[in-house]
Amino acid sequence: MTGQAAEEYITALLPQCGVNKRRELVRLVYEIAKRDKITPQEVLPAQKNLSFESAKKQLLARRYPVTFKTTSKDRFYLPKLELNPDLEADLAPRAFYPKTIYIESSVRDSELAARVRAAFPAADFKETDGKTQVGSPNFSRRLDTLLIHREKYDFLKPCPCSCSAACCGYNLINLGFGCRFECEYCFLQQYQNLHAVLLPANLEEFLSKIDETPFRKGLFDRPRIGSGEFTDSLVFDDLTRYSRQLVPFFRKRPHLQFEFKTKSVNIGGLLEAGGCENVVVSWSVNSAKITDTAEHFTPALSARLAAACEAAKAGYRLGFHFDPVIIYDGWQADYARTVQEMADTLPKEKVAWISVGTLRFSRELKKMIENRFPQNTILDGEFLLDFDGKMRYSDLQRKEVYQFLLPLLRKIFPHAQVYLCMEDPKLVQSF
Numbered sequence: 420m421t422g423q424a425a426e427e428y429i430t431a432l433l434p435q436c437g438v439n440k441r442r443e444l445v446r447l448v449y450e451i452a453k454r455d456k457i458t459p460q461e462v463l464p465a466q467k468n469l470s471f472e473s474a475k476k477q478l479l480a481r482r483y484p485v486t487f488k489t490t491s492k493d494r495f496y497l498p499k500l501e502l503n504p505d506l507e508a509d510l511a512p513r514a515f516y517p518k519t520i521y522i523e524s525s526v527r528d529s530e531l532a533a534r535v536r537a538a539f540p541a542a543d544f545k546e547t548d549g550k551t552q553v554g555s556p557n558f559s560r561r562l563d564t565l566l567i568h569r570e571k572y573d574f575l576k577p578c579p580c581s582c583s584a585a586c587c588g589y590n591l592i593n594l595g596f597g598c599r600f601e602c603e604y605c606f607l608q609q610y611q612n613l614h615a616v617l618l619p620a621n622l623e624e625f626l627s628k629i630d631e632t633p634f635r636k637g638l639f640d641r642p643r644i645g646s647g648e649f650t651d652s653l654v655f656d657d658l659t660r661y662s663r664q665l666v667p668f669f670r671k672r673p674h675l676q677f678e679f680k681t682k683s684v685n686i687g688g689l690l691e692a693g694g695c696e697n698v699v700v701s702w703s704v705n706s707a708k709i710t711d712t713a714e715h716f717t718p719a720l721s722a723r724l725a726a727a728c729e730a731a732k733a734g735y736r737l738g739f740h741f742d743p744v745i746i747y748d749g750w751q752a753d754y755a756r757t758v759q760e761m762a763d764t765l766p767k768e769k770v771a772w773i774s775v776g777t778l779r780f781s782r783e784l785k786k787m788i789e790n791r792f793p794q795n796t797i798l799d800g801e802f803l804l805d806f807d808g809k810m811r812y813s814d815l816q817r818k819e820v821y822q823f824l825l826p827l828l829r830k831i832f833p834h835a836q837v838y839l840c841m842e843d844p845k846l847v848q849s850f
């Protein structure tokens with residue numbers, strides 16, 4: 420289904436519509452045709468005396484079968500369809516091997532710079548003063564460029580969560596920017612404006628700020644600090660070896676908890692560093708269908724759980740993030756299977772926390788997903804503009820997810836803190 424086919428059909432069907440009206444109808448026809456795998460003619464057959472109002476009403480009812488009758492119309496987001504094939508993600512399997520590697524002069528003698536030189540001898544190495552603009556204009560080419568730099572400002576910060584959402588009191592340490600996985604819902608594809616992988620070589624400076632920082636502890640017995648906001652915490656760990664420094668550092672600070680958040684199975688550094696009670700290794704988990712179709716290049720659930728068991732055996736506690744939960748026909752059975760696989764595999768007493776969050780995204784990210792993954796199915800659900808300007812499933816649909824998953828997880832993992840992520844405070848209170 421192409422945007423052009425929807426555009427041509429609506430223009431021929433309702434030639435009297437102006438630009439804005441046509442824009443809304445084209446979007447609706449496109450989204451329905453893509454979801455149901457049918458033609459624009461089948462979405463909205465020609466009808467005698469068809470008006471814009473009648474066409475829009477029919478299309479909204481078909482695009483939003485669950486929420487159409489109960490939702491105010493300004494919550495349906497119908498922006499112009501702007502598809503650019505040049506932005507499509509490259510999903511051909513490939514090893515991570517940057518073509519150009521910039522090393523900031525101030526960290527040219529760092530251990531990380533030496534490891535990078537040894538790991539990618541065929542790359543084009545360039546030294547930079549830190550002011551040169553690096554990277555590609557296209558997000559899909561970001562893995563071509565690696566920047567080893569000295570971070571000067573953005574060491575630690577409270578998790579920004581989402582405006583007006585219930586906050587869990589998380590704290591962030593920014594150890595890198597960029598990821599080599601391709602999750603269709605990843606916010607980095609819209610958020611990252613420097614299209615390269617950035618890895619700081621001055622971890623000591625990050626760690627030197629920890630003892631002087633008053634951390635929030637939120638819902639938990641001790642403050643939690645994590646590194647997985649702008650990258651996957653372990654995806655580059657064989658190169659960075661941050662885990663080899665972080666684990667001994669936090670072992671000496673049992674009043675804090677450090678979390679590695681990952682989808683990778685890159686746990687060699689963690690195993691070498693030895694276990695640690697106040698270090699939690701967390702895996703994002705999902706239904707097999709979502710992992711297979713929307714988390715490109717990531718290891719399967721069974722591999723993630725096998726890595727989790729090894730980490731637990733080494734002495735780490737575990738965390739899991741059901742995030743983002745995606746609603747589709749049969750989601751309950753699929754997510755129940757994931758929970759069952761976890762129940763059958765994991766040492767339950769080692770699971771410290773499990774978060775649950777449904778898919779949400781900014782308006783800009785929606786457009787980016789459409790462009791990078793035109794075959795996606797994750798946008799086929801009924802997303803509405805919500806309390807914080809993001810797009811989410813309706814309260815009712817989200818409640819259904821939480822009413823299904825939270826009791827199940829709490830029953831199977833009674834020692835774990837099970838909580839909601841980036842949710843409406845009113846909804847959080849009812850769980």
Ligand code: SF4
Pocket residue numbers: 597598599600601602604605606607649650651682
């Ligand atoms: S693993 Fe995380 S950071 Fe990496 S692509 Fe997926 S969502 Fe983005």
